[in-house]
Amino acid sequence: MAKLSTPAELLKIDYNPPQSENWMDQPVELKxxxxxWGAKGKNLATVEFPNARDWSPVEENxxxxxxxxxxxxxxxxxxxxxYRSFKVFMDICVRCGACADKCHFFIGGGDxxxxxxxxAELLRSVYRKYFTSSGKYLGKLAGARELxxxxxxxxxxxxxxxxxxxxxxxxxxxxxxxAEITMMAxxxxxxxxxxxxxxxxxxxxxxxxxxxxxxxxxxxMNSIEGMIDDIETITGIRINPSFNRKGAEILxxxxxxxxxxxxxxxxxxxxxxxxxxxxxxxxxxxYASEGGNFGFFTSNEMAKRxxxxxxxxxxxxxxxxxxxxxxxHMWRVLNQYMDxxxxxxxxxxxxxxxxxxxxxxxxxxxxxxxxxxxxADLIKNNKLKLDPSRNDDLVVTYHxxxxxxxxxxxxxxxxxxxxxxxxxxxxxxxxxxxxxxxxCGSGTGLNASxxxxxxxxGGYPRANAVKHVKEQHGVNTLANICAxxxxxxxxxxxxxxxxxRVTGVHELVANALIMTxxxxxxxxxxxxxxxxxxxxx
Amino acid sequence: xxxxxxxxxxxxGLLAAWFDxxxxxxxxxxxxxxxxxxDKFANPVGQAIHAGIEDIFRELLNGGEIEKISGFLDNIIxxxxxxxxxxxxxxxxxxxxxxxxRDGIKDTPLTPELSEELVALESQIDSLALIAFxxxxxxxEKLYEIKANEMKNxxxxxxxxxxxxxxxxxPEKQTNFIAIQKKEVNT
Numbered sequence: 001m002a003k004l005s006t007p008a009e010l011l012k013i014d015y016n017p018p019q020s021e022n023w024m025d026q027p028v029e030l031k032x033x034x035x036x037w038g039a040k041g042k043n044l045a046t047v048e049f050p051n052a053r054d055w056s057p058v059e060e061n062x063x064x065x066x067x068x069x070x071x072x073x074x075x076x077x078x079x080x081x082x083y084r085s086f087k088v089f090m091d092i093c094v095r096c097g098a099c100a101d102k103c104h105f106f107i108g109g110g111d112x113x114x115x116x117x118x119x120a121e122l123l124r125s126v127y128r129k130y131f132t133s134s135g136k137y138l139g140k141l142a143g144a145r146e147l148x149x150x151x152x153x154x155x156x157x158x159x160x161x162x163x164x165x166x167x168x169x170x171x172x173x174x175x176x177x178x179a180e181i182t183m184m185a186x187x188x189x190x191x192x193x194x195x196x197x198x199x200x201x202x203x204x205x206x207x208x209x210x211x212x213x214x215x216x217x218x219x220x221m222n223s224i225e226g227m228i229d230d231i232e233t234i235t236g237i238r239i240n241p242s243f244n245r246k247g248a249e250i251l252x253x254x255x256x257x258x259x260x261x262x263x264x265x266x267x268x269x270x271x272x273x274x275x276x277x278x279x280x281x282x283x284x285x286x287y288a289s290e291g292g293n294f295g296f297f298t299s300n301e302m303a304k305r306x307x308x309x310x311x312x313x314x315x316x317x318x319x320x321x322x323x324x325x326x327x328x329h330m331w332r333v334l335n336q337y338m339d340x341x342x343x344x345x346x347x348x349x350x351x352x353x354x355x356x357x358x359x360x361x362x363x364x365x366x367x368x369x370x371x372x373x374x375x376a377d378l379i380k381n382n383k384l385k386l387d388p389s390r391n392d393d394l395v396v397t398y399h400x401x402x403x404x405x406x407x408x409x410x411x412x413x414x415x416x417x418x419x420x421x422x423x424x425x426x427x428x429x430x431x432x433x434x435x436x437x438x439x440c441g442s443g444t445g446l447n448a449s450x451x452x453x454x455x456x457x458g459g460y461p462r463a464n465a466v467k468h469v470k471e472q473h474g475v476n477t478l479a480n481i482c483a484x485x486x487x488x489x490x491x492x493x494x495x496x497x498x499x500x501r502v503t504g505v506h507e508l509v510a511n512a513l514i515m516t517x518x519x520x521x522x523x524x525x526x527x528x529x530x531x532x533x534x535x536x537x
Numbered sequence: 538x539x540x541x542x543x544x545x546x547x548x549x550g551l552l553a554a555w556f557d558x559x560x561x562x563x564x565x566x567x568x569x570x571x572x573x574x575x576d577k578f579a580n581p582v583g584q585a586i587h588a589g590i591e592d593i594f595r596e597l598l599n600g601g602e603i604e605k606i607s608g609f610l611d612n613i614i615x616x617x618x619x620x621x622x623x624x625x626x627x628x629x630x631x632x633x634x635x636x637x638x639r640d641g642i643k644d645t646p647l648t649p650e651l652s653e654e655l656v657a658l659e660s661q662i663d664s665l666a667l668i669a670f671x672x673x674x675x676x677x678e679k680l681y682e683i684k685a686n687e688m689k690n691x692x693x694x695x696x697x698x699x700x701x702x703x704x705x706x707x708p709e710k711q712t713n714f715i716a717i718q719k720k721e722v723n724t
Contacts, residue, residue: 007625007629007632008558008629008633008636010625010626010629011561011562011630031621034621100570101579106567107579107580107582108581108582108616109620110563110620110621111567111621112564112567262690431576431578432578449684449687449688452680452683453619453620453621453680456619457619460582460616461578461581464577464581464585465578468577468578491683491686494679494683495615495619495676495680496615
């Protein structure tokens with residue numbers, strides 16, 4: 001019979017990396033709650049990804065193709081020659097540790113292999129073995145190791161625990177972008193058919209139907225129709241957006257999460273109410289019906305393929321420029337990659353607001369502007385009638401989405417808008433916002449349910465800052481401009497800071513927006529009584 | 538001198554020892570970070586534990602109001618409930634306090650009165666462990682509730698997409714209810 005242990009003995013946990021033994025000697029143990037289910041073969045086959053078959057991460061046999069090691073090393077050689085940044089990032093890290101304690105997964109979870117430096121080392125060690133003289137001859141002494149199944153499993157486990165948020169890169173004195181290292185590792189795993197169901201499903205859907213959820217045109221229109229009904233109930237105004245309309249001035253593209261998932265739908269209602277009030281000549285597309293790009297979490301080529309539909313649709317419809325909705329990684333793609341992949345476009349014009357005349361030179365090449373840039377400009381030029389007191393029951397703070405903040409520097413516009421449509425706004429502490437913002441914990445396709453523990457760990461640093469402003473200022477609303485944030489921060493708040501409402505910025509705008517001919521509003525967009533209405537004072 | 542007075546005088550040392558013991562449950566590199574980074578936003582886990590045990594210790598010596606002490610325990614256990622600990626590992630840090638206290642007063646002669654007080658205090662610490670287990674369970678249940686809600690929402694949306702669920706309204710638009718329509722599943 002086993003002896004009863006003392007608490008101290010019980011707590012002797014058997015993962016004890018760097019100091020006790022070399023991290024390389026510790027084979028990965030896939031712990032439930034930390035990873036997502038494996039990709040389905042049919043979804044991989046849809047986009048012609050290699051080694052399409054059903055597989056499970058918990059099974060010993062990952063059904064890898066023959067000579068998979070050769071495939072990976074060949075791809076690594078190819079990417080090293082193609083991307084100078086990858087080569088530099090492999091070589092120049094001096095392991096100073098500046099990044100080590102900046103990752104939300106390390107901070108919240110405590111697994112040392114989630115220190116960005118060590119996570120990158122998982123890949124670097126293999127690079128050294130096969131691509132550097134020191135690694136070839138000195139092996140482990142030079143921090144090199146062979147690529148084998150155990151290493152591959154470790155890659156898969158940890159590179160699908162990185163949200164590519166790039167917080168660590170802000171602190172790196174060399175500017176190493178660890179997100180790009182994760183991207184490379186994900187490229188390699190995709191060559192072997194190793195991705196997650198949560199990513200590969202949306203990729204296949206997007207490729208076949210135009211959006212991650214696989215919504216067909218009638219479903220998109222039905223969903224928007226439902227929102228129009230709700231808007232009419234709340235404001236008395238019936239709006240009539242158009243779909244796939246040739247000759248419209250503007251194409252509007254937003255993440256499909258806004259079409260089908262609360263609280264994103266309220267943000268979507270917000271866009272439509274604003275555009276209606278302005279009389280904007282815009283159209284939805286049921287083909288370019290996804291701003292997000294889960295292909296970005298698989299490979300560069302796949303991301304490019306999925307992105308191409310936006311310009312293709314803009315060309316087909318003959319629009320002058322594109323406005324994009326509130327989304328995170330969508331904007332990293334649009335701002336940093338789209339122009340190189342599928343542009344520059346010669347069939348559109350530099351975006352110019354038809355209301356204010358402002359020319360958005362910052363989008364002179366991409367021809368696509370963020371909806372908060374558009375709206376902030378309207379407010380700056382006094383083009384909107386606003387009643388911020390309608391949001392007076394909301395004490396708001398703002399979460400900078402990683403990709404819009406660090407990926408495109410969109411820091412002031414959302415704050416400017418919020419401060420004009422709400423009377424009560426409080427910032428979270430400086431080291432948790434703007435360029436140093438903490439990730440929601442569930443980006444890059446980690447927003448599945450089966451990995452809830454890792455999501456909560458990753459979400460803790462952000463939630464901790466929200467809790468602080470809640471205690472200090474009574475904050476009850478967390479605004480953001482990202483569809484994944486809207487979905488996943490709701491779960492994170494539910495666990496860490498219950499009672500916190502998660503909202504898109506344009507939901508707040510539409511609450512405050514005084515529309516021409518509207519009836520006296522009794523409720524906000526969620527159907528809840530406005531301050532002073534319904535006895536909720 | 539009562540035990541509480543003795544413990545209050547030794548508070549800093551006892552808390553430091555308790556903190557170190559808890560940090561030992563993390564990998565060495567992590568423990569170093571949790572201990573040394575004092576900014577509570579850069580190191581929420583370390584600081585939640587640090588502040589939490591101080592609050593618990595203070596409340597324990599001041600009579601131990603369950604509501605207050607539960608809140609303090611929650612701040613620590615909510616974190617450990619989603620880290621890579623088993624249930625016993627997540628809450629066992631409470632018991633450390635017993636040995637930390639015994640070690641801390643080992644040079645103090647244990648009079649019958651002190652001994653009695655110590656037994657009473659240790660019994661209170663045992664009660665804390667029971668409360669801690671309740672909190673741990675609440676956290677885990679919350680986690681599964683969140684998972685279940687996400688699945689429920691997703692399933693409902695999928696049914697909507699497949700046109701298998703529609704929101705039906707009566708002619709007066711007075712009531713809303715969900716009706717599962719008898720449509721063949723298109724496989």
